[in-house]
Amino acid sequence: MGTDSMPAPQGIETGLDRTQELSRPGTYLELVHSWIVTVDHKRLGILYICYALVFLLVAGVEALMIRIQLFYPHNDFVSPYTFNRLFTMHGTTMVFLVGMPILFGFGNYLVPLMIGARDMAFPRLNAFSFWISAFAGLLLYYSFIGGVGLYGTGSAPDVAWFAYAPLTERPFSPGHSTDYWAIAILANGIGSIGTAINIIATVFCMRCKGMTLSRIPLLPWLYATVSFLVLVAVSPLTAAQAMLLIDRYLGGHFFDTQMGGSAILWAHFFWIFGHPEVYVLVLPAFAFANEIIPVFSRKAIFGYPAMVAASVGIGFISLGVWAHHMFTIGMTSFGNAFFTLSTMLVSIPTGIKTFNWLATLWGGKIRFQTPMLFSIAFLFQWVIAGLTGIMLSVSAWNWQLHNSYFVVAHFHYVLVGAIVFMIFAAIYYWYPKMTGRMLDERLGKLHFWLMVIGFHMTFDVMHFPGLLGMPRQIFTYEPDRGWTLLNQIVSVGGFIQGIAVLVLVYNLVHSYFRGVLAGPDPWDAWTLEWATTSPPPAYNFVVDPVVASRRPLWDLKHPEDPDSAFE
């Protein structure tokens, strides 16, 4: 049954033939024009990824400046004003201009390919979403030159990335920097919501013949979950930005405590976005792991239904945990207990996912190419990030840990140790599909080892100043607190990570021109994106694919033992 329901994927035999693409006629202007007006999900995906990588470098430089400032107590490398702008912009950029775009970029590129579609459901909405997000990023950074703050022109937002009211209100934040922040986030939110609608519609309406819900690869499943989360979580943030702007420009008093407004209201609005946002970022990372770990273990993912259920479960539970960012804000003991329990509950589906990855490795024949190296490091780091998360959910202990460097270390463990590591894995894994060339494996391993060393120097050590009482977002610290040496190790690690990222950038550019040709299926993988050429033609598949199992290419490669026989 399995073999004849799957037509031979068109184009595999022509995978090495890039003549059509390389001999494309036209000037540079036409090339640029074609990228700007494109509605092709693959090109938009690549645009998202490149845009995010540029901002990754920018926000990385901001992080390194922060680390230089904190190298010595009472250092005056930058002024307190500049420092506050740096960490505000670092956080805002990394979340809104790096994390979300790069993950949406991969989603854009991969979701239609993996479900055998020719494009997203709404290609023009897709282009609109990208360009409005790009506009938001430029607007935010224009504040460095165009903003007018308290201290003269050239004032970027300096109210921290969660922008707690009433510090953002007119009396405490005169000038325009906070407005740049609010409007950029608002515009970015519109783009995110557009992409989320698009992904949901694509996953539920555009699947190829034979791809029932239980045959959707895990990556599109997780992206659908993420998209629902974006719809529910980004909307309150957008609403809150509108309210903030009403306060600042139309004399509203939502968050204006001096006129009876509420500071806690903002905190609720922000974190009901902010916590699901963590899962918006980490579920795509899980999605990459769900694709990469089985291929490099040479085994099907263990417990597919449990993985889907756990992902959707994480999505639901994550909507009810936001106030664990507010254990010290003065909630009742009952409220604190509720959010302790709900937060701890997240660890159950998360644990299920971790154990399923472990079981996927178990009994496999693991190949240690660069994507897998990053995925394995991700597994170890994710376990630590999850466990420090449990520590933080213990509300009574959280009173000590909250807003300290322990928290900073914890969420960087999630954002870097899990998400960035999986983004790197995804880049190594799908770069051949996107460009037709392999990334250099030796540079990849160098990148990996520098990243692992730098990451652990920075973020393992960063927990300890927090335990020793160092609060976050301070531009300098006192020499008598025992934080100096720890901060110095953290800073050195940060620079090693910086070098690692430069190695990646070099590899991306170098391999684009010099890399080994990849062919359609360099990793011997099983999902539909590997059934077409690398890079795929604009229409993705010559003939619409038809699938009979979760791993159509496995069926094709192993006609004697097809998955479809077990369904």
Add this chain to the structure above:
Amino acid sequence: MKSRANLVRRWLFAAGVLLLSECAWSAPSSTSIFSNKTTPAHQLNDLSMFVLGITGLIYVGVSSLLLYAIVKFRARKGDTTEPPQVFGSIQIELSWTIIPILIIVVLFLTTARVLFSVQDAPKPKNALDVIVVGHQFWWEFRYPQYNVVTANELHLPVSSKDAPRPAFMKLTSADVMHSFWVPQLDGKTDVLPNRVNEMWIDPHETGLYLGQCAQFCGPEHAKMLLRVYVDTPEQFKAWIAAQQRTQAELTAVPGGPEGSANEAAPNVGNEAGVVQAAATSKAPPNSPTTRGNVTPSMGEQQQISARMGQYVFEHEACISCHTVAGTVATGRYGPDLTHMMSRETIASGAVPLTKENLLAWINDPNQLKPGSLMPAMHLSERQNEQITAYLMTLK
């Protein structure tokens, strides 16, 4: 190759644990959350040890399984066959669902017990009331039972088993959000405008405890430091008594009939202050109106300087923001300076209180603490010295 990858990771982890033990327990950090000196901090510490133990065990278990899988199931050279395909097992899925649920029940119940016992602790009758008001970028402390107002340096009596005297604090903010955090005494409590939060501290050991604002509140968030002195009951009593006196009483002959008469009503001094200020401004510098606390050794010049300083202080904008009880200075925007010299630091713990620092601070607060809301008054060098001399008399 792969086992080396993990060896490195294990090694790093071990180094981390080593660092933890080095730093958190043996290093003399005055702000470690593990060296607690009060009842609530002690409870939080015990809870944290329990949670650390459980999560540590989970980590060791899961990571050794991962490590084993990676080493054991690595692809051998030249082996191109595919391993057997396993798609899942309901029994195994159930086992790693139910066991974590049990662990979470234990963790939650333990947490809830500490949570309720700390947060809903009843307030004993003899508790010390303290009101904490957060300002950009300093702390105001009020003792409503004693009618005392001070800034940046909080004094609390030690609480012993025989004579328990916990401090129950109400916290609010005058402007933006702050957070009160002295790690050795208790966890954080956020300080919000338009809202009153509560916390309590039951200190067991005397000493100086350091902390700082833990909620980003603007440019000088990092220099919004906290100092809590836990005194013996006798020291505390003496401190309160000293703080209760107004400058009007102090400037009168100490122990004289006026001083002791005013003891019962500490806030009476206002009018007297006005009169005195007027007198100061008119009186020739060396008139015999005398101030009791000016010792002869200070010298005539010093005394004149202080007197002139008070004149400048009271005729410039200083009094719009600062209070010196018993004088015309009744501003509420900045720290109360009535007993400024009883404090060890200025600018919310940013620098020690010395003559040089005080002079530099008055000359331009933004030099010492950029972003401070106190403006430079652009006075002459001489006037700055006079104000400094005056402030140095505010014992």
